[in-house]
Amino acid sequence: xxxxxxxxxxxxxxxxxxxxxxxxxxxxRDVSFQINRGECLGIVGESGCGKSTLARLxxxxxxxxxxxxxLNGSEYMHSKDKGREIYRQIQMVxxxxxxxxxxxxxxxxxxxxxxxxxxxxxxxxxxxxxxxxMRMVExxxxxxxxxxxQLSGGQLQRVVIxxxxxxxxxxxILDEATSALDVSVQKQILELLVRLKKEQxxxxxxxxHDLAVVRxxxxxxxxxxxxxxxxxxxxxxxxQAVHPYSRELLDSxxxxxxxxxxxxxxxxxxxxxxxYEACGCQYRRRCPCAMSVCAEKVPELTKxxxxxxxxxxxxxxxx
Amino acid sequence: xxxxxxxxISLTYDGIRNILDDISxxxQSGEIIGIVGESGSGKSTLxxxxxxxxxxxSVTKGECFLFGRSASERKRRxxxxxxxxxVAMIFQDTGRYMNPISRVGAxxxxxxxxxxxxxxxxxxxxxxxxxxxxxxxxxERILHAYPFELSGGMRQRVGIAMAMSLKPKLxLADEPTSALDVTMQAQVxxxxxxLRRKYGTSIILVTHNIGVAACMSDKLxxxxxxxxxxxxxTGDIISCPQTEYTRTLLDSVIEIDDERMTGKNE
Numbered sequence: 001x002x003x004x005x006x007x008x009x010x011x012x013x014x015x016x017x018x019x020x021x022x023x024x025x026x027x028x029r030d031v032s033f034q035i036n037r038g039e040c041l042g043i044v045g046e047s048g049c050g051k052s053t054l055a056r057l058x059x060x061x062x063x064x065x066x067x068x069x070x071l072n073g074s075e076y077m078h079s080k081d082k083g084r085e086i087y088r089q090i091q092m093v094x095x096x097x098x099x100x101x102x103x104x105x106x107x108x109x110x111x112x113x114x115x116x117x118x119x120x121x122x123x124x125x126x127x128x129x130x131x132x133x134m135r136m137v138e139x140x141x142x143x144x145x146x147x148x149x150q151l152s153g154g155q156l157q158r159v160v161i162x163x164x165x166x167x168x169x170x171x172x173i174l175d176e177a178t179s180a181l182d183v184s185v186q187k188q189i190l191e192l193l194v195r196l197k198k199e200q201x202x203x204x205x206x207x208x209h210d211l212a213v214v215r216x217x218x219x220x221x222x223x224x225x226x227x228x229x230x231x232x233x234x235x236x237x238x239x240q241a242v243h244p245y246s247r248e249l250l251d252s253x254x255x256x257x258x259x260x261x262x263x264x265x266x267x268x269x270x271x272x273x274x275x276y277e278a279c280g281c282q283y284r285r286r287c288p289c290a291m292s293v294c295a296e297k298v299p300e301l302t303k304x305x306x307x308x309x310x311x312x313x314x315x316x317x318x319x
Numbered sequence: 320x321x322x323x324x325x326x327x328i329s330l331t332y333d334g335i336r337n338i339l340d341d342i343s344x345x346x347q348s349g350e351i352i353g354i355v356g357e358s359g360s361g362k363s364t365l366x367x368x369x370x371x372x373x374x375x376x377s378v379t380k381g382e383c384f385l386f387g388r389s390a391s392e393r394k395r396r397x398x399x400x401x402x403x404x405x406v407a408m409i410f411q412d413t414g415r416y417m418n419p420i421s422r423v424g425a426x427x428x429x430x431x432x433x434x435x436x437x438x439x440x441x442x443x444x445x446x447x448x449x450x451x452x453x454x455x456x457x458x459e460r461i462l463h464a465y466p467f468e469l470s471g472g473m474r475q476r477v478g479i480a481m482a483m484s485l486k487p488k489l490x491l492a493d494e495p496t497s498a499l500d501v502t503m504q505a506q507v508x509x510x511x512x513x514l515r516r517k518y519g520t521s522i523i524l525v526t527h528n529i530g531v532a533a534c535m536s537d538k539l540x541x542x543x544x545x546x547x548x549x550x551x552x553t554g555d556i557i558s559c560p561q562t563e564y565t566r567t568l569l570d571s572v573i574e575i576d577d578e579r580m581t582g583k584n585e
Contacts, residue, residue, distance in 0.1 A: 046500035047471075182357040182527060184571040194580045209500060212575040235579060252505035254530030256557055256572050 004034040004073075005203050006058070006171055011067030013050075013057055025276060027053040029227040031067075035171070040197065040204040042218030042235065044211055044249070050227040051207045055175045058205070059090055072170070088118055091164035095176035097156035101148035108144035111163055118167050133162040137192060154185035158192065165200060173205045178213060190217055211238070211249055220309065223249065226282035229301065233310040242304050243312045244287045281315070291315060320348045322489050322521050327381035328368060330361075330545075338364050340545040341381070348488065349519045353536030353553065355529050355568070361545040362525045366491045369523070370406060371398055386488075403434055407487040411494040413478030417466040424462030427481055434485055449480040453510050472503035479510055483520070490514065490522045496531055504528075508535060529572050533557055541565045 009032045014024040028050045035041045043051045056062040058069055060077070069077050076086055094100060101110060111133055112126035121129060131141055137158040148156060157177065164172050174193070178186040194217060196202060208214040214221060215235045223231045223246050231243040241250060276282065284294040293315050304312040323346040330339040338361050346352055356362045367373050368383055371390050382389045386405065390398070402408075410416055417426055428442045436442050443462070450458040453476040466474060475495065482490060492511065496504040508531060514520045526532050532539060532553075539556045541549040541564065549556060549565045560566045 184568060187571040190580060212573045215575060216573050216580050248502055252501040253575055254534045255574055256530050256533045
């Protein structure tokens with residue numbers, strides 16, 4: 001497809017196990033997807049499922065073992081000029097805004113540096129641009145002379161977003177960008193992100209663990225478990241998810257308006273406890289409907305349900 | 320029976336700003352209270368006041384009655400016995416308060432012996448019984464493991480098991496699920512609901528997750544800048560919040576059934 005901005009194909013990465021028994025732990029296994037221009041793709045999964053590693057692979061912060069990543073049709077994983085050109089195109093926003101800043105750098109300098117480093121503007125012009133950026137993320141200009149500790153978490157996260165958009169990247173990767181914030185601030189940041197996306201025609205890869213939050217901002221959602229994508233569907237159809245793991249996630253949501261403590265089922269395993277399987281479906285030990293075939297073969301993403309673009313990796317579907 | 324009563328509690332650390340400002344409420348036996356607020360609203364400090372874990376002289380006004388007696392008239396020794404046996408606490412991450420170089424079983428045993436359990440066998444029996452109560456299998460392995468070898472969800476359940484082993488009448492839970500994944504969170508909530516069903520334990524749950532608080536609690540308190548701005552039955556507060564702050568807080572919660580944000584109406 002011509003409007004694909006980022007194409008990831010068969011990306012894999014394993015880490016060496018830190019335990020006494022040596023071995024390789026696959027963090028991301030054979031993940032393929034594409035993000036179209038102007039779209040927001042959401043990735044959901046529990047801790048340890050490889051969603052952050054995926055983001056680090058795309059941004060080359062961690063070298064991938066195998067696979068291809070293409071931006072605008074050209075592969076960049078093995079290109080010579082790693083740093084500058086790629087980060088000009090891809091910017092990241094992390095979970096904890098406090099750890100992004102140098103404690104002795106003023107907010108203004110932080111905003112200008114990006115513009116100067118990528119040689120878009122001179123220092124003086126950059127200072128003017130910083131004022132505009134602050135307005136764009138709805139912060140008062142006075143904050144430009146402040147230091148990071150004088151700002152709240154929500155304000156800092158706005159500054160981080162401002163810097164990310166300042167160099168007009170084509171893709172912004174938001175790795176749990178709102179998870180550390182209070183609910184009211186979280187909503188404001190999400191609204192800001194949605195507005196900026198529309199105004200600046202941005203493309204997002206939004207990574208999170210909260211289904212409701214990811215759904216609210218994304219067009220498509222991928223659900224990851226143990227390094228693989230187990231289901232992909234459009235956000236508006238999230239409730240029609242078919243994979244048992246997606247169902248488990250959906251059932252674990254606490255809604256303010258409905259009391260459902262009676263229908264929580266006790267399972268004794270999480271991903272970290274269940275461990276990785278050598279073969280077959282990774283989820284089978286936790287799965288309520290595991291069959292004998294699940295232990296033998298790895299399920300592949302196949303079309304599920306009526307809606308277009310809905311795929312799931314489960315033998316319940318492919319049968 | 321009234322288990323806990325707070326009367327006009329005010330607290331300050333620097334003498335200038337009130338961390339807690341005139342807080343009053345009471346907890347009946349078997350009740351689950353949810354306290355919700357943003358970070359810095361003083362909700363954790365509130366729990367510390369109940370346990371008496373605050374510097375002397377920081378409470379400027381008011382009194383806290385536990386089981387009908389004021390904390391200030393109790394002796395230090397008496398307070399020490401009270402903590403753990405009558406009132407227990409679960410923290411956000413149980414792994415943080417555990418000794419990293421001592422096995423879970425050894426620390427559990429220390430906890431039990433400090434409160435009067437004698438004998439290795441008796442302790443281990445109790446430990447295993449409590450761990451299986453919180454649906455942990457493989458208790459042998461867990462007791463032999465170091466805290467870092469367990470996952471966050473397992474550690475949290477060990478914390479709950481420890482807190483519940485002396486059958487306290489009041490359980491203080493400070494963000495018990497915030498460090499957990501959603502699936503684990505659901506289970507920890509389930510374990511806590513079971514405590515009330517089985518033992519009639521009262522729980523004060525401090526959290527910023529309004530969904531969890533709404534699901535678990537009978538009564539809900541909303542805190543803002545050290546003040547209890549709203550207090551009442553959970554259902555009433557959710558369906559018709561009285562203050563503007565509660566309304567904005569509830570509106571900010573993103574739900575799975577909400578309209579998706581498209582930015583159209585801006």
